[in-house]
Amino acid sequence: MKSYTCIVEGKVTGGNFQSWVQDAANQLNLKGWVRNIGDKKAEILVQGDADAYSAFRERLKDAPVPDLADISCHSLEYDKEHTEFAVRG
Secondary structure, X not given: OOEEEEEEEXXXXXXXXXXXXXXXXXXXXXXXXXXXXXXXXXXXXXXXXXXXXXXXXXXXXXXXXXXXXXXXXXXXOOOXXXXXXXXXX
């Protein structure tokens, strides 16, 4: 299964960013997780088909992040296959 990771920089805490990401991923039948990784950064792992991933990347541009600074995404080798999309701590 293809895996992709994205780092989103901006005000990702204190709002509904993680649940928004989960909803977007579920709508596109993507699996994986989202978690905050530091001050104003979140990491997203998604697994699924390339077209769904491309649509997800486009949706990220409209994420509820008031001071969105950057979105960087790339494919990666990942040895675990997820069966759902989860919000992690």
